[in-house]
Amino acid sequence: MSTSDETLDRILAEQIYAGDGYKPFREMTVAEVEARANELAGVAGVAGASPTQRVASVASVWKGLGEAMRREDAARVADLDRETLRSRAERLWVIPPGGSFL
Numbered sequence: 001m002s003t004s005d006e007t008l009d010r011i012l013a014e015q016i017y018a019g020d021g022y023k024p025f026r027e028m029t030v031a032e033v034e035a036r037a038n039e040l041a042g043v044a045g046v047a048g049a050s051p052t053q054r055v056a057s058v059a060s061v062w063k064g065l066g067e068a069m070r071r072e073d074a075a076r077v078a079d080l081d082r083e084t085l086r087s088r089a090e091r092l093w094v095i096p097p098g099g100s101f102l
Helices: 005-013 030-044 052-071 082-092
Strands: 015-017 022-024
Touching: 005 082, 030 052, 052 082
Parallel strands: none
Antiparallel strands: 015 022
16 A cells, blocks of 8 residues: 555654654654554553554564664654655554544
């Protein structure tokens, strides 16, 4: 599934909690991306959490984003090339499928 430029821009602008407050996804650092991956992986490992497989797959995409940021020496998410972002954007669930977790 290809993410349009408009959707990608909306995802990059979305406010994400990053440890000490909210910031636009585009401004997240590699440490914050890795912390999010670890947080989601921890939730996926909790017995009784449902559906853990789906959370684990989202955690894996966040982990891959952090790896891409390190590989490309990107200080912030916005420093990644758009194709790298486009290939992961919707699978990160910055904006959940259907637009809401509720």
